Amino acid sequence: TAVAAAETQTLSVFLEEVAFFLEDMQRDLWWLLRIAHQPAGPPALVKGDEELQPLPEETEAIIERLRERHVQHAEEHTNQVRAKIAIIPGVVAEERALLNSLKTLKFHCKGKIEVFQVMKEARNAAIWTKYHDTISSLEPQWLLKTDGPGQKLLFSQCATIVPVYADKQKREIKLFNVWCPEKKKRHWAFPSGDIIRGCDRNLYDTARREFHQEVGLSFGLSWSDCFVCDLPEEHTEELSHPGVCLYVQLEKDGHRYPTRPYFFVQVTEDFYSTTRCYEDANGVIHFPKPDREHVKWDDLASAPRVHVEGVDFLGYDEARWVSLEYETGKIVGDDGKQMRKDDAELFRRQPERIWEYLASLAGLDPLVRTSLLPADLPADGPFSVRMTGIDKAATDENISQYFEENNIAVKNVEQFDVPKHSARIDFHDLAALEQALQLSGRNLCRRKVKVELWADSVADAGAGAAAGARPLKPYEGPLSDTPPFKVIIRSLDKSVTRDDLGYFFWDRECQVKAVEYPLKNERHAGMVEFDDVESLRRAMGLNKAVYKGREVAIDLPTARDERGGGGG
Structure with a gap:
């Protein structure tokens, strides 16, 4: 056997x-x-x-x-x-x-x-x-090196095309979006799609094919009609034309998509003016009907024709031009509908390669970047961050690898029991600290973690710094042996809900019996009752813990607190 x-x-x-x-x-x-x-x-x-x-x-x-x-x-x-x-x-x-x-x-x-x-x-x-x-x-052309800190050579499963219109006289930048009508999506996004190895030789082919299927086909325009430059034919050729920029983003949840390559390409004046001819009063562009046989996204009963007859499938029929605020990275549209989250997030981060490209197209001065570090940060350190949202199975070695695989050397890792799923990570210098802060929002093991500048307390935390999760002392004061076993917790973040408050204690081995939140006469405060005195003692030991970025105050309720009552 x-x-x-x-x-x-x-x-x-x-x-x-x-x-x-x-x-x-x-x-x-x-x-x-x-x-x-x-x-x-x-x-x-x-x-x-x-x-x-x-x-x-x-x-x-x-x-x-x-x-x-x-x-x-x-x-x-x-x-x-x-x-x-x-x-x-x-x-x-x-x-x-x-x-x-x-x-x-x-x-x-x-x-x-x-x-x-x-x-x-x-x-x-x-x-x-x-x-x-x-x-x-078998086909190494699908491997691309990511941009940003800790460059990696990873597989590219898709391509995104960002059509850019730049007006040097007005110093304006506009970007072309299509409307994704699928029920699970329903957002604006840049034209994009997966590679199809049956016809794509490389990502240049993927970009050309996707844009033609999603946009060019409806307007009867080829790639060269729409853009000021062609993409290379062979994957070994470099992108040298100033009208195009490739930015390869490392994906945060990169199982299916380890990377997301963005092709920024300058459009022709003819393409810009042609598409504007189909705008309605809200700035939405309604695609013209193609001359050739096709099946639209809302006619799924006819979808078999795509496979039997080989007719084209049109997945989109609306688009828009949006303005980009160069100084902030904010994208401004006229219709108020949401944009694909990952696309909007890319521009909020203002990647250096993209911003230099956009500045050259629009005749803008390069962006003066502000440091993520406060001006009063001591030159001799400590160079530390606070990481939260850590997977319970993550080890100190896992946390070190999170940074070191991005070429950031770690000096020390200290995980905390209170609050759980948090750690302090020390680095050797300011440069490493600034790079580390750019890695917030990526996956460590199975969970997305948050990386913030360390500060020893809320009072010490300046702009961009998060209060540190220093180890807390067990509560050793007197407690009643008879119920009710209650605490009052104050200084809660405004985003906290009643369920959040219950789970805050439950996750820290406190047997919660009841939660009153919010209190009627006190904002950002709640009353929590426990099953036994040991849970009460553990809860009191959480005083000055950091929860959702704020240092909370936990105390035994006074008679006045009890009279105040609660809601929820």
Whole structure:
């Protein structure tokens, strides 16, 4: 049996690039296997409406065995993968040969199926990592170096195009967004999409194809009609034209998308004026109807035509030009609808490479950057940050790696029990401290952490600094042995809710019985009752703990406090 196990593999079948085909044509992996092994061979283009011919019994038996193992594995691993990736354990050589035939199938949607080996118990993140490693070993052109601190060479699963209009006379910058009408999205965003390896040779191809499908097709315009420069054909060619800038962002939650490459490209005057002709009174651009056959996003009943006839699919029909405030990074639109969060966040950070590019287009002076550090920070330190939101499984080594993998040397890590999930991290110098502060909002283990400048107390915290979570002393004062066991907690942040307050104590091993919050006669204060005196003692030991950025005051309630009552 050990020999047999060594000869079997757990394989993943990557179906993301043909996901819409499977959904629109109501087909599945097993149908694809049957079309790939038709007696006369697979069709030149799989359309989904083919009439399948009977397969040899041994081929049908193999497909059925694969299906049964996949179904059983999926039932036992319901949360393993959140994508169109089928996991099949125990695959032998004969079965793998059958699965590999899927890689030769071609579709009108240009998608490509991939088969790769994974660990049977791998989590979603590990499965995506294995897929990216497999593809990059075969096609290294998908690897890009990220911008910003701690540059990394990572897989690029998508491309985003940011059309830029710059008016040097008015010193204005405008950006072109499309409206995403999907129910789960419904926001403004820059044209973007995943790579399709069945037709894209590199990310330049991805950018050209995505913009043409989302915008150019509706206006009957080619890339060269829309932009002042073309993108290179080969991935080895550098972007040298001053009208284009590539910024590769390291993604915070980078399982499926380790990076997000942004192509900033200057538009032509003709494209800008043409699109403005279709604006309504609110500044929304309504796309003209294309001359060629197509299916729109709101006509899903006709979606099979995309796969059977090869007609174009139009996922967008509205756009807008928004103004960029160069000094602040704020994007201003006229219709009041929200913008994709990650896109807006990119501009709020004002990355140096992007801002230099925009300044050169609009004839603006380069941005004078202010330090994240307060002017009165002592030159001799301490050079420390406070990290909060730390995963309970994270070790000191994990925290050190969080910074060191971005080329920031760590001097010391100290995690705290009170408040939980927080730590103080010391660095060697000011330069390392400033770099460390730029890493706030990224994932450590499974949770997004916050990194702030350390200060020993709220009173000492200047602009941009967070009160430190210094170790707290256990409460040793007298307590009544008879209920009720209550505390009053003050100086709470205005964002705190009644449930937040209960969980603050519950997470710190205090058995909460009741919560009164907010109090009727005192803002930002609450009354909490516990089940026993030990919980009360632990709660009193949390006095001066930092919660949601504020140092809270916890005390035993007086008779006056009790009369004040509460609400909620």
